[in-house]
Amino acid sequence: MSDAALVADQANAGTDETTPIPPHAELVDERLVLWYFVASLACLFVSLSGGFLMAFQLIRQNPLDGIELLSPGRWRMLHTNVIAYGFLANAFLGMLHWVVPRLTLRPVLDKRLSLFIFAAWQVVVLGTCIGLVLGHAQGVEWGETPVWIDPLALIGLFLVAVNFMTPIMKQKGPMYVSLWYFTAAFIWTFLTYAMGNFVPQYFVSGTSAGAVGGLFIHDLVGLFVTPLGWGMMYYFVPILLQKPIWSHGLSLVGFWGLAFFYPLQGIHHFLYTPIPMFLQYGAVISTIAVELVVTTVVINFFGTLWGDGKQFWENIPIRWFYTGMVYYFMTCFQCALQVTMTFQQLIHFTDWVVGHAHLVMFGVFSMWLLGVMTYLFPRLLKTDWYSRSLCEWHYWLSAVGLLVMAGDLTLAGLFQGWSWMGLVTWDHSYEISQPFWITRLFAGLTILSGQLCFLWNLYKTWQMSPGTTPATQVELATAT
Amino acid sequence: MPSTLKFSLSFMLLCCFVGCQSRTEQPDFVSSEEVENLPPELKPEVRKVLREYAGSFEQPVLLMNDGAVSKAQLKLGQAVYQKRCVQCHGVSGDGNGPVASSMYPRPRDYRKGVYKFTSTPYGSKPVRSDLIRTVTNGVRGTSMPSFKMLPPEEIEAVVDYVLALTHRGELELQIAVLADFEEEVDLELVEEESIPLLKRLWERAAGSQVVPMSPQPVFTQEHIDRGREAFLTKGCSKCHGEDGRGQTPDNLAGNLKDIWGNVTRAADLTGGMLRGGQRPIDVYRRIFSGINGTPMPGFGNAFKQEPETMWDLTAYVLHVTNSRRMGVSHLPGQGSPYIPVTEETDDATD
Numbered sequence: 014m015s016d017a018a019l020v021a022d023q024a025n026a027g028t029d030e031t032t033p034i035p036p037h038a039e040l041v042d043e044r045l046v047l048w049y050f051v052a053s054l055a056c057l058f059v060s061l062s063g064g065f066l067m068a069f070q071l072i073r074q075n076p077l078d079g080i081e082l083l084s085p086g087r088w089r090m091l092h093t094n095v096i097a098y099g100f101l102a103n104a105f106l107g108m109l110h111w112v113v114p115r116l117t118l119r120p121v122l123d124k125r126l127s128l129f130i131f132a133a134w135q136v137v138v139l140g141t142c143i144g145l146v147l148g149h150a151q152g153v154e155w156g157e158t159p160v161w162i163d164p165l166a167l168i169g170l171f172l173v174a175v176n177f178m179t180p181i182m183k184q185k186g187p188m189y190v191s192l193w194y195f196t197a198a199f200i201w202t203f204l205t206y207a208m209g210n211f212v213p214q215y216f217v218s219g220t221s222a223g224a225v226g227g228l229f230i231h232d233l234v235g236l237f238v239t240p241l242g243w244g245m246m247y248y249f250v251p252i253l254l255q256k257p258i259w260s261h262g263l264s265l266v267g268f269w270g271l272a273f274f275y276p277l278q279g280i281h282h283f284l285y286t287p288i289p290m291f292l293q294y295g296a297v298i299s300t301i302a303v304e305l306v307v308t309t310v311v312i313n314f315f316g317t318l319w320g321d322g323k324q325f326w327e328n329i330p331i332r333w334f335y336t337g338m339v340y341y342f343m344t345c346f347q348c349a350l351q352v353t354m355t356f357q358q359l360i361h362f363t364d365w366v367v368g369h370a371h372l373v374m375f376g377v378f379s380m381w382l383l384g385v386m387t388y389l390f391p392r393l394l395k396t397d398w399y400s401r402s403l404c405e406w407h408y409w410l411s412a413v414g415l416l417v418m419a420g421d422l423t424l425a426g427l428f429q430g431w432s433w434m435g436l437v438t439w440d441h442s443y444e445i446s447q448p449f450w451i452t453r454l455f456a457g458l459t460i461l462s463g464q465l466c467f468l469w470n471l472y473k474t475w476q477m478s479p480g481t482t483p484a485t486q487v488e489l490a491t492a493t
Numbered sequence: 494m495p496s497t498l499k500f501s502l503s504f505m506l507l508c509c510f511v512g513c514q515s516r517t518e519q520p521d522f523v524s525s526e527e528v529e530n531l532p533p534e535l536k537p538e539v540r541k542v543l544r545e546y547a548g549s550f551e552q553p554v555l556l557m558n559d560g561a562v563s564k565a566q567l568k569l570g571q572a573v574y575q576k577r578c579v580q581c582h583g584v585s586g587d588g589n590g591p592v593a594s595s596m597y598p599r600p601r602d603y604r605k606g607v608y609k610f611t612s613t614p615y616g617s618k619p620v621r622s623d624l625i626r627t628v629t630n631g632v633r634g635t636s637m638p639s640f641k642m643l644p645p646e647e648i649e650a651v652v653d654y655v656l657a658l659t660h661r662g663e664l665e666l667q668i669a670v671l672a673d674f675e676e677e678v679d680l681e682l683v684e685e686e687s688i689p690l691l692k693r694l695w696e697r698a699a700g701s702q703v704v705p706m707s708p709q710p711v712f713t714q715e716h717i718d719r720g721r722e723a724f725l726t727k728g729c730s731k732c733h734g735e736d737g738r739g740q741t742p743d744n745l746a747g748n749l750k751d752i753w754g755n756v757t758r759a760a761d762l763t764g765g766m767l768r769g770g771q772r773p774i775d776v777y778r779r780i781f782s783g784i785n786g787t788p789m790p791g792f793g794n795a796f797k798q799e800p801e802t803m804w805d806l807t808a809y810v811l812h813v814t815n816s817r818r819m820g821v822s823h824l825p826g827q828g829s830p831y832i833p834v835t836e837e838t839d840d841a842t843d
């Protein structure tokens with residue numbers, strides 16, 4: 014494997030030099046990685062269909078109009094929650110089962126625990142879906158998970174942390190930055206989830222609950238998704254480019270910058286509210302500071318790519334990763350602008366925010382995870398992709414569809430904001446949004462067709478996989 | 494046998510499913526307060542007569558129908574109404590839909606036959622195009638949205654249905670008053686007095702749209718200046734305040750009521766949301782005819798001798814209304830809540 018050099022680095026730093034490197038099969042439970050990816054893709058399609066229903070609803074063509082259980086408000090929550098806890102979390106967990114053992118050269122704490130966590134997490138996701146459809150949502154944005162699931166989810170997150178932290182804690186000497194990010198994510202996600210779901214529900218109310226809710230929304234992005242995403246990038250990009258990261262020093266600046274500035278950001282969701290002004294300004298400043306931190310990280314990665322530009326065109330996973338990084342820079346740049354009081358006045362509550370959320374959740378983290386899947390599926394299934402051109406279609410339809418969607422919603426947000434600022438009636442903003450919403454539907458269709466290409470490609474690849482062919486058939490095939 | 498079993502099992506399953514879905518009961522018209530207050534023996538009689546003339550929920554009837562509105566049209570109107578209007582305006586058009594209690598201003602109660610924003614003189618019924626305009630554009634600054642994006646035939650149909658509800662409510666009130674007075678329901682009186690009276694009122698309105706007394710000028714600064722002068726001297730500022738913001742002590746005290754019994758106050762003209770419409774002719778008609786059902790009087794007769802002043806005032810009101818759009822920021826007012834916070838309203842928000 015091409016990551017041998019990196020692994021050897023870690024081995025030298027962490028363990029006795031005479032200890033042999035354990036074989037891959039002892040470290041990684043490939044079956045589990047595969048299951049996680051399959052579960053996450055299933056969730057991706059549930060979430061995408063939720064997005065579709067919303068898109069149809071907005072252009073007044075909802076095919077399920079009048080069915081309470083499938084009403085738009087519930088689908089919307091399903092759309093966001095299933096992406097966060099179904100798609101992203103499952104895909105990240107699959108990725109962690111590959112990366113953490115290989116990076117630490119130690120298996121996870123217990124393989125049976127891993128299996129239990131897998132099953133338990135699917136129960137949590139399924140429970141969330143059912144709870145939301147039945148209307149048991151908790152009144153916390155992005156934390157709508159019904160209250161009776163929250164303790165289960167929290168126990169799940171705790172077990173995940175224990176399972177992966179065991180090999181990481183055994184590391185001696187300096188840790189590679191990916192492990193910093195993962196460690197942080199395990200701790201932060203647990204704390205963020207507890208804060209967002211329990212504090213506003215049981216302990217504080219009113220503005221304070223709003224402030225905590227704001228922290229929760231953004232910490233879920235910044236302290237769960239972002240560190241896992243960047244940790245993943247720091248692992249896969251050097252392996253795929255077969256060269257070390259440009260600057261290890263800069264990678265730590267990025268990590269500690271994130272750790273220092275990110276947790277304060279969330280209040281920026283509630284500028285111009287009765288939340289104390291020092292908190293609002295603090296959030297504004299820390300958000301802008303994060304943009305500087307992000308710049309260092311992006312420079313580090315483009316420094317790594319420097320001189321290998323043709324890899325961007327030839328290596329599809331690398332293309333997914335770097336496209337995601339370009340979108341990441343764009344979305345963070347948006348952040349730094351939109352978080353100012355002046356800008357907020359215009360774009361608050363508009364579709365700009367929706368565009369921004371799609372840019373970061375699909376354009377960055379989903380892109381990265383789909384890239385990782387494009388890289389790992391052939392290794393898990395022990396065969397090359399069925400069709401490289403379908404992989405290309407998957408990439409281009411996703412990347413272009415997302416760009417159109419984000420650009421379209423950003424523009425729509427500006428027009429809506431100006432409409433409201435012009436003190437005309439609310440209906441006017443709705444009317445002028447129609448062309449944008451129709452465009453958004455088609456952008457969504459483009460993205461969906463990309464994922465269908467991926468699914469078909471995966472299906473055909475799976476059929477080719479020797480791992481899934483029953484033994485008798487292999488024997489027959491070799492006999493003839 | 495097994496097929497019967499299968500059938501009955503699936504039927505039972507189906508019943509369970511249907512049971513899950515039918516959470517809302519069949520809607521129906523409710524009687525007005527006036528009918529409810531009648532002696533018990535009269536109530537069924539009144540309801541029966543009312544059903545005869547104004548139909549039932551299942552078979553709505555447009556009382557004063559010249560034949561232009563078909564049954565299918567009313568049914569379509571009812572379907573649109575039940576889908577988009579009933580939440581605020583209620584099944585019988587009493588403005589008492591499930592969400593009405595959390596709104597200010599309250600949704601219109603059609604049953605009195607009084608509409609605020611009409612093109613007809615003060616005290617008159619509206620014309621059909623007034624209702625179409627309101628449904629199409631909504632009422633700015635209130636919870637009434639614009640339904641511009643509905644197909645025109647649905648707007649037409651829903652207006653016909655609203656008219657049917659209105660006439661039903663008006664007739665209900667007439668019969669109830671008669672029944673209360675006569676202590677019986679006299680069909681002859683209903684037939685020969687109540688219905689013709691309503692017909693006369695609506696027919697009269699149809700031919701009495703307010704047409705400006707002089708042609709509309711191109712508004713200049715002079716019109717605005719003269720308008721401000723008139724605004725301050727002719728009585729407008731008494732309620733709306735000298736700056737048009739309605740910050741007078743009387744207005745803020747919350748003693749004014751409309752005929753629906755709700756607390757009301759002279760509008761803050763700087764809000765940029767003239768409820769009766771933003772076109773010059775809308776403003777002109779508000780000044781000329783006043784606003785039905787509210788303390789806003791019509792000034793049409795007062796300016797008979799100086800028709801130009803009407804346009805000056807219109808220019809000034811539009812100027813004040815657009816001031817925020819032009820970047821003027823007004824100091825915060827001493828506004829008090831429209832609905833005074835009492836124990837009752839406090840409970841309602843919990």
